[in-house]
Amino acid sequence: MHHSVAERPAPSAAPARLRRLPPEAGIALVLIALALAFELLGWIFVHQSFLANAQRLVVMILQVSVIGVIAVGVTQVIITGGIDLSSGSVVALTAMVAASLAQSSEAVSAVYPALTDLPVVIPVAAGLAVGAAAGLVNGSLIAATGIPPFIATLGVMASARGLARWYTRGQPVSMLTDPYAAIGSGAVPVAIFLATALVFHVALRYTRYGKFTYAIGANREAARVAGIRVGRHLIVVYSIAGLLSGLAGVLTSARAVSGQAGMRLMYELDAIAAAVIGGASLSGGVGRMTGTVIGTLILGVVTSGFTFLRIDAYYQEIVKGAIIVAAVVADQYRRRRRLTAT
Amino acid sequence: MGAAADPVGPELLEVSGVSKSFSGVAALEDVTLRLRHGTVHALLGENGAGKSTLMRIVAGVCTPDAGELRLEGRALRLGSPGQALAAGIAMIHQELNLLPAMSVAENIWIRREPLNALGLVRHRELRRRTRALLERLGVDLDPQAELGTLPLAARQMVEIARALSYDSRVLIMDEPTSALGERDAERLFAVIRDLRARGVGIFYVTHRIDELFALADEISVLRDGRHVGTSCPRDLTRRDIIHMMVGRELSSPPAATPVQAAPVALSAHGLSLEGWFCDVSFELHAGEVLGVAGLVGSGRSKLAETLFGIARPTAGEIRIGGAAVRIDSPPAAISRGIGFVTEDRRETGCLPGLSVLENLEISALARDFVRLGFVHAGAARRACAGMASALRIKAPDLRERIETLSGGNQQKVLLGRWLLLNPQILLLDEPTRGVDVGAKAEIHQLIARLVSAGTAVLMISSEMPEILALSHRVMVMHEGRVAGILDRDLATPARIMDLAAR
Ligand SMILES: Nc1ncnc2c1ncn2[C@@H]1O[C@H](COP(=O)(O)OP(=O)(O)OP(=O)(O)O)[C@@H](O)[C@H]1O
Ligand SMILES: [Mg+2]
16 A cells, blocks of 8 residues: 555655665675685685784785775766766876975985975875866866867866876886875875765765765756756866875875876776765766675775786786676666566 | 447457456456456556556556456567557556656657658658647647756647657556646646547546546456446446446545635745746645645645745745745644645655655655664564555565555655655645555545644646635635735635636
């Protein structure tokens, strides 16, 4: 029997809804299954435990933190129905710019010999600003010209990589100050990753920004008619994604204690993979930060598990590709089931 | 009257004991129906009664939890719409399922294009077949036109043409006329009579009860997922039917009380949009319903879009409260107190994948329920729940996704979205499209209440009774121009049709 909402005591009284598991449950199960599979394979092939090794787990999370920070931004872009292919290049560009302002006076051929030993906020702020600017370009291109996000960010991807090379004529930037290097050491990147994920988890769920982001992804035309300034909102979303790529650039250069233009090639794909594995739908309107965090961890477990089993890096990439495709197929399947159920 | 006399023809399709529930909530319970050769079997019921669900089961789009289908006595197991089509069952869906970027011809013949020896599409043949089909429906459409550029009524005709192109034995029509004007609807009825004479069995879902007496051989009514009864339209009056559907008597729509000397809320002066309408001038007073009548394609929807800032006028001026204003975007319109319920809820209304609650609150969030960017979820939920019960939206839970609601209830959600903003000026484009009689009466009462509280309403409608029941004045449009503005006592159906069709 159907009742109008008015006749129901309270919306929370719907039992059907409560029985449903959160969408992340499935992805979390995949994560656990993968970890257990590596544990088992570990005992069989290398006679070691995969999980009972704190050091390995720490390194694993450290490795994916940078991807995680990018994925937090990319998830929001994907929820609007867009895509950001520029993040890896933007990471490299911001790493170069930030590193060039973080050199110590001991550097032999500093990029700016007059600007060494600067307080750490300056390179950090510069990195974030460059990242946000790249995102602003992405967003403005999409909003003003109406070209597909794929094309706009592809252009920025190429240009940002070129800019990163041009910036020092291809030379790496090294000899960074200790306070700057401290940003990338220890568990700091992990803390930063989890903090950004938390901030944007809250933003997506509890703020107007989040509601509008989902609405645009669900039906852009309807969102416009409902009074959302779609173009302006997209600019904000892409700028945030750029800012987070900038943050990732700072973390990368601090951890490597240098900046190189070839850094983080293909990172955009890992970030997109983390979001999609985490349940974000490339058709827009769907995605959650908790899923993205789990998706990031899945990437980490796979990478670290393969290294642990001493399997060649080539195979890693092949398997990673397969996982991404599987995640997209799973999304399609979910959508189709939802449509035929209607 | 049903020309095919007694509905005693041999059985074509039998639905027996069909039940279906969605996440534990029953949408259909033990429904048994028969469709005979060469008859039109009308299916009626309130929004959410289960009509579309039942029809989707017959068309293989979803599978029943219990019960079975028999086609000419043989049990039928349908796993997909493709299997239903192969068995000779085609369906015209309530929500259009067309590809906007493809041409009319491609949409109709998709995956069945005539091919030459090399496996390439024979375009000329494709166009010829399309033209023949459209001619049969009496519509004048270019087979090569891109579908997305066509008005809703034309897209509806394409959907109908596609279903006809299968030459099926069973044809299901789920509210085919809800987006059509009277003229297109008449043509469709002629086609239906022709199909019936050729022995096709037709399931026909509608909320327009008056259509039935001219069309249906049998009428079945569903209420809350149960089959209430089947009868012959000859044995029923309009009131009987409504009583079967709703289970109670309906209050008649309130008579519009004339407004005296109310200030002008919104006016247009020589407003034009090249290619759509030209030199449109009118005044809309506070507390008034200005009905906008006209044939489909007369530029009415574009006029509303222009008033709301979706399209920008190429000439002319809009004034609000006497002052000229520039409305170049929906937010600009909203900030001036304008709300707009669009005609096509799928393209420009619903946010699929999001909940009923999120669909209701979205426009209000630009102004209300937000502090420092954070949504006050409790306040928003209370306001939306209040609106949902005021509009009697039938949803198991406000957290359900909007696309799980029946069409009429989706429409109410979209209306509620704007009412939450308390607009001073409300633009309504076919406000009761796909809404059942009971809900329609409720929406009409609601409009009357809003108007008596001083809201100015511009209401576009292709339903003459709706225009006549609610409007204080009627503006008739013809091919992008105002053909006349009639006062209530001069607005008769004959006069309106005369101006609209001239
Ligand atoms: N996929 C689905 N998931 C959950 N509930 C659904 C789904 N599809 C339909 N329902 C529910 O089943 C009931 C019947 O819906 P249906 O669309 O058949 O109504 P209808 O009689 O066609 O109404 P309308 O006249 O408004 O089109 C509704 O209450 C609806 O909420
Ligand atoms: Mg329906």
